[in-house]
Amino acid sequence: MDDAARAGASPLASIDAVERGLGGAGYIANRQISTAVYLSHHLQKPILVEGPAGVGKTELAKSVAAWLKLPLIRMQCYEGLDESKALYEWKYGKQLLYTQILKDKINSVIGEADTLAAALDKLHAFGDVFFSHQFLEPRPLLRSLQEPGGAVLLIDEIDKSDQEFEAFLLEILSDYQVTIPEIGTVAAMVPPIVLLTSNSTRDLGDALKRRCLHLHIGFPDEKLEAKIIASRVPGIDARLLRQLVSFVQQLRGLDLKKVPSVSETIDWAKVMLLLHTSVLDVDLVRETLNVLLKFEADIEAAGKQLAGITQKARQVV
Amino acid sequence: MADVPASEPLRRFLQVARGAGLLVSAAEGIDAARAVDLVGFDDRTALKDTLGLVLAKTLDEKTRYDEVFELYFKRGEFDGKADDPAVEPAGAPGPTVSDGMGGQSLGSLLAGGDRAALATAMEQAAQEAGIENIRFFTQKNLYARRIMERMGLRALERDIEAMRQSGAPENLGRAKFLSGKIESLRDAVRDFVERSLLLFARGETEKFREDLLKTTRLSNIERRDLDRMRVLVRQMAKKLAARYAKTRRRRLRGQLDARRTLRRNMGWGGIPFITVWKQRRIEKPRVMVLCDVSGSVAAMSQFLLMFMYALNEALADIRSFAFAGSLMEISEILEKHPIEPAIAQIMSTIGFGSSNYGNAFADFEDGWMQHVTNKTTVIILGDARGNRSDPRTDVVGRISLRAKRIIWLNPEYRSAWGTGDSDMYRYAPFCGLVTVCNTLRHLERAIEDMLEDAL
Numbered sequence: 036m037d038d039a040a041r042a043g044a045s046p047l048a049s050i051d052a053v054e055r056g057l058g059g060a061g062y063i064a065n066r067q068i069s070t071a072v073y074l075s076h077h078l079q080k081p082i083l084v085e086g087p088a089g090v091g092k093t094e095l096a097k098s099v100a101a102w103l104k105l106p107l108i109r110m111q112c113y114e115g116l117d118e119s120k121a122l123y124e125w126k127y128g129k130q131l132l133y134t135q136i137l138k139d140k141i142n143s144v145i146g147e148a149d150t151l152a153a154a155l156d157k158l159h160a161f162g163d164v165f166f167s168h169q170f171l172e173p174r175p176l177l178r179s180l181q182e183p184g185g186a187v188l189l190i191d192e193i194d195k196s197d198q199e200f201e202a203f204l205l206e207i208l209s210d211y212q213v214t215i216p217e218i219g220t221v222a223a224m225v226p227p228i229v230l231l232t233s234n235s236t237r238d239l240g241d242a243l244k245r246r247c248l249h250l251h252i253g254f255p256d257e258k259l260e261a262k263i264i265a266s267r268v269p270g271i272d273a274r275l276l277r278q279l280v281s282f283v284q285q286l287r288g289l290d291l292k293k294v295p296s297v298s299e300t301i302d303w304a305k306v307m308l309l310l311h312t313s314v315l316d317v318d319l320v321r322e323t324l325n326v327l328l329k330f331e332a333d334i335e336a337a338g339k340q341l342a343g344i345t346q347k348a349r350q351v352v
Numbered sequence: 353m354a355d356v357p358a359s360e361p362l363r364r365f366l367q368v369a370r371g372a373g374l375l376v377s378a379a380e381g382i383d384a385a386r387a388v389d390l391v392g393f394d395d396r397t398a399l400k401d402t403l404g405l406v407l408a409k410t411l412d413e414k415t416r417y418d419e420v421f422e423l424y425f426k427r428g429e430f431d432g433k434a435d436d437p438a439v440e441p442a443g444a445p446g447p448t449v450s451d452g453m454g455g456q457s458l459g460s461l462l463a464g465g466d467r468a469a470l471a472t473a474m475e476q477a478a479q480e481a482g483i484e485n486i487r488f489f490t491q492k493n494l495y496a497r498r499i500m501e502r503m504g505l506r507a508l509e510r511d512i513e514a515m516r517q518s519g520a521p522e523n524l525g526r527a528k529f530l531s532g533k534i535e536s537l538r539d540a541v542r543d544f545v546e547r548s549l550l551l552f553a554r555g556e557t558e559k560f561r562e563d564l565l566k567t568t569r570l571s572n573i574e575r576r577d578l579d580r581m582r583v584l585v586r587q588m589a590k591k592l593a594a595r596y597a598k599t600r601r602r603r604l605r606g607q608l609d610a611r612r613t614l615r616r617n618m619g620w621g622g623i624p625f626i627t628v629w630k631q632r633r634i635e636k637p638r639v640m641v642l643c644d645v646s647g648s649v650a651a652m653s654q655f656l657l658m659f660m661y662a663l664n665e666a667l668a669d670i671r672s673f674a675f676a677g678s679l680m681e682i683s684e685i686l687e688k689h690p691i692e693p694a695i696a697q698i699m700s701t702i703g704f705g706s707s708n709y710g711n712a713f714a715d716f717e718d719g720w721m722q723h724v725t726n727k728t729t730v731i732i733l734g735d736a737r738g739n740r741s742d743p744r745t746d747v748v749g750r751i752s753l754r755a756k757r758i759i760w761l762n763p764e765y766r767s768a769w770g771t772g773d774s775d776m777y778r779y780a781p782f783c784g785l786v787t788v789c790n791t792l793r794h795l796e797r798a799i800e801d802m803l804e805d806a807l
Contacts (some may be wrong), residue, residue, distance in 0.1 A: 050391075050398060070391075070401040077390050078383060085411070127627055244409040245377055251414055 046103060049074045062091070062098035063263045071250040072099060072228075081208050083193075083239070083247035089296030091263075092232040092254045096189035099228060102298050104184060108227075109189045110175040113198035118203055122213055124172045166217035175206055177221065185225035193243075194233040201243050208246045236302035256296065257284050263297060268304040278315045279304060282348035286327065289337060295327040317345045362388055365403075365424050367484065368551045370418045374413050380406060396425065414478060423551055451525050458504040462533035470537075474544060477502035483548045496545045500538065508534070581792070582691075585658045588796050638669045638727050640755075642716065644734030645699060646676040646707035652763045652790065653703075654695060656733050659680075659795060661691050671723070675712035676705035681720070707773065709736065711743035717747050724754045733761045733789070736769070736776040741776040748782045757784030761798055764788070 046056050054069040066074075072095075075082045084092045100107035110121060137144075148154040173181060179188040193201065194241060207213050208229065212222040231247065233239060255263060261280045264271065280300065287294045295303075303326045320341055328334045337344075362772035370376050376384075384406045391402045402423050408417035461470050499529060512530055515523040607630040617624045641660055645653045653674075660672050671683045680702055685694050724730065730751060736743075752758050760783045762769065762776060769776035780786050789798050 066397060067405070069400045070398060071405050074387055074390065076403060078386055080383065081404075083409075117604060128625060131623065131625065241375070241409075245380060247409075248405040249409040250405060251411055 036267055043221070043272055047073060049073070056102045057095075057098055059268075060098040060102035061266055062094060063259065063266055064095075065255070065259060066097065067252065068250065068252065071248055075228060075230075077210070078248075079226050080248050081231060081247045083231045083233065083244065084250045084252060085233045085235055086252035087254070087294075087296055088234055089298035090254060091297055092252060093189065093191055095252075096187055096230040096232075098200070099230070100187035101189070103228075105185055105187050105228070107184070107189060108175050108179045109191060111191045112193050112200070114195060114197060116196050116200055116299075118200075120174055121203075122174050122176045123215060124174065125166070126170045126208060130170055135178055138162060139200045168218070171215075171218070177213060179227045179229075180207075180211065180213065180221055180223040182227065183224055188227045188228040188229045190229065190231045192234060193231045194236045194239060198240065201240050205242055208278075254287060259280065260297060260300060262285070264300060264304050267301045271308050272286050272313050273305060275313055275315065276304065277351050278348045279307060281351045282315060282320070283327065285344045285347060289340065291328065291333045291336060292330045293328070293333060299327050315345055315348055316343050320345050359385060361393075364484070365421075366407075368424050369407060369417065369420055372416050374407055374417060374420075376407055400425075417576070420551065425546055426547070432666050458508045459530055462508075462530060462537060470540075473503055474499065474541060478544065481544070484552055486545070486549050486552050489549060492542070492545050492549060495548075496538070496542050499541050499545070503537075505534070512689055531724075553602065581655070582658065584792060585655060588792065589659055638725070639671070639729050639731060640720070640724065641670065641672045641731045642679070642712070642733070643672065643674050643682075644676070644707055644709075644732075645674045645703040646734075647704045648703055648707070649733070649735050649763055650699070650739060653733060654699070655792070656795065657686075657695050657698065658691065659799070661686050661694060671720070673716065674702050674721075675700055675707070675709075675715070677711060678702075679712040679715035679719075706739050707734065707737065708717070708741045709734070710737035710742040710747075713744045713747040713751070717750065721751070721754065724751060726756055728755045730755045730758045731761065732758065732779075732783075733763075735762055735764050735774065736760070736779055737773050738775055740773050743778050745775075745778050745782065748779055752782040752784075758782060759784060759798065759801075760786045761789035761795075762786065763790040765790075 046052060050066070050069050050073045053073045054064055054066070057064045057069060071082050079339070084095060086092055096109075097107060099105075140302065144159050145154045148157055171177075175188070179186045190204070193204075210222075211226040212220050214220045254260075257280055260283070261276055264276055264280060265273075268276075276351070283295055283300045283303070303323065306323050306326055310319070310323075321338070324334055324341070328337060363381075366376055366381050366384065384403055387402045387406050388399065389397050393399060400418075403421065404414060404417055408414045458473070461473060477499045478495075480502050481495060483495055486495055487491075508530065511526045515527040607631045609730070610626045612628040613624050613626075614622060616626050616628050641656075643653050643656050643660070645657075657672075657674075660670065671681065672686055673679050674682045682694075682698050685697055688694075689697065748758070760776075760779060764774070764776075766788055768774065776786070786799070787794070787798060789795055
């Protein structure tokens with residue numbers, strides 16, 4: 036607890052400290068993001084992160100964990116995810132094994148009880164061995180509560196899960212505790228930092244949103260994106276970096292099915308680094324465009340304007 | 353700002369935010385207060401980010417929030433014009449920041465040129481004048497005058513008058529100076545009231561209109577409200593569709609399916625290593641909608657078509673039909689065209705004639721009866737006025753035997769059923785549900801019932 040308090044108090048003392056800390060972990064955050072992390076810690080509220088794919092929603096959780104040196108517990112949501120996969124499950128196999136053992140030992144437990152009632156009494160006195168902590172298989176949610184030093188819990192793509200599951204999350208999100216009917220309520224030793232991400236494929240319930248800080252991460256502006264790429268792809272030439280960021284920013288302005296996001300820019304920068312390029316040229320762009328655009332129709336649509344965009348990007352010095 | 357308790361501006365801001373359409377619950381209000389305690393009012397960007405994180409929960413709300421925040425907190429800065437210290441006569445009393453409501457202190461406030469103090473005084477006066485209750489632009493002058501009066505305009509004007517009367521040149525100069533200041537104050541107050549109107553009134557009227565539209569009879573809705581209506585219809589349909597679009601097997605936790613467990617574990621001599629739980633299968637609703645588009649219910653059916661169009665996007669298994677004298681399937685039209693042309697096309701092909709229910713039902717039986725199964729819900733929208741033609745209740749009877757149930761939505765009030773050429777009571781025995789449906793609310797409720805039932 037002391038450790039956690041120390042780890043929690045000093046690096047999260049101010050919004051600037053958060054920004055610096057995340058920067059140290061390789062995550063270039065804007066003001067809003069650092070404010071969210073700061074508030075989340077001090078108000079003990081989960082952050083719901085929304086935004087287009089590939090802008091660093093999941094990355095934020097990873098960076099927070101890396102920066103605070105807390106274990107990251109990640110739960111990927113999908114349709115049909117239920118509490119036995121998210122919270123806990125009984126170790127059925129082990130329980131069955133115990134019944135076999137019990138069968139052999141049953142006489143020694145029951146002893147010389149003559150009547151059925153007496154035998155049952157003795158069995159009851161034996162306690163409810165089957166539904167105790169030994170037979171509990173903790174899943175991500177329970178694990179995040181049991182971490183002695185606190186943890187970062189990432190509930191990824193919550194919009195992919197069912198509405199029922201969302202409702203089920205409410206208890207853990209507001210009180211940092213879960214109720215297991217057979218055992219009772221398990222409260223967190225140290226409340227974890229919880230981040231939920233969503234791609235807005237469906238509208239989340241109001242109840243869930245009410246319990247969270249709502250952070251929307253959009254595409255970064257040119258300056259921020261350049262900073263992000265520079266931090267993620269260290270060896271890249273500064274001029275090329277500016278050019279390719281400008282190129283991607285222009286590409287986002289086009290009418291595309293799926294615009295390239297930051298993660299694609301990073302990939303592209305890596306490709307450029309690998310190919311030892313120092314200046315954007317149209318042919319190279321055309322050959323590597325499939326790193327940025329993931330639909331044939333988009334590549335075609337962008338193809339026509341490639342020369343113009345490249346030209347404009349090259350003017351950036 | 354420091355002498356005002358932190359919760360007060362925040363409380364008013366929350367009210368404003370609610371007015372602008374942000375859904376701020378009491379719990380979120382408390383969170384906001386805690387967050388502001390933490391961050392403070394000093395750093396404006398931090399404050400904006402903070403409240404934005406706590407209060408605005410969708411992208412749409414974020415933009416609205418940004419707007420409101422800028423409007424609201426801009427009010428803090430007083431925008432005094434012609435503020436040239438050179439004109440200021442010597443010996444003007446220093447500004448008093450405190451609760452200066454008397455004529456003397458308004459004068460000194462103006463003379464002092466302390467914008468912050470003036471702004472504070474204006475805020476206070478505005479509050480006393482009940483600016484939060486401003487709703488219509490016609491009230492602008494009223495509130496502007498009230499604020500000026502509360503700031504002590506009368507007393508100041510008396511003083512100026514007295515100065516003029518005295519005739520001393522320094523007094524005359526001062527009177528002129530103050531009169532000029534009053535004019536610029538008047539502008540500032542007017543500006544302030546205007547912004548307040550934007551803040552406090554906009555959301556209210558918007559909300560009021562929407563509520564009204566939801567409960568107005570569809571046939572009475574005016575053309576100019578159609579756009580707003582369309583948005584509402586789409587929202588409603590989307591909400592309903594999102595709730596019921598999924599078909600899925602739900603595992604019933606804790607209910608062992610003994611038969612399948614045994615079967616699954618045959619390989620281990622019946623020792624149940626792997627457990628199988630009971631499941632419940634949720635089916636997508638299968639719906640067939642028969643929509644009367646004849647002249648008498650045309651206004652109403654437009655909206656139903658709109659609703660069906662929106663539902664069509666989410667629920668795969670809807671088949672829609674339109675009828676007046678005869679019946680045709682319109683599923684394809686709804687599917688392939690955008691909403692406006694689709695509805696126009698349907699109405700021009702078949703709409704506005706006089707209805708013949710008997711004929712329409714007979715058409716339905718001939719063409720589509722074999723697609724009606726015991727899982728199908730048939731919805732009929734119409735006033736059941738067949739212009740004295742044969743109602744063909746026998747066909748409806750046969751449909752009701754095949755279908756899961758028939759729901760009849762009638763835009764007429766119950767008292768009109770069975771009067772004149774209305775055959776409503778003749779059809780009613782075959783329907784699982786017959787209900788009045790002539791507002792958007794009714795429609796939403798009926799469709800909701802129907803979907804609920806399909807689960």
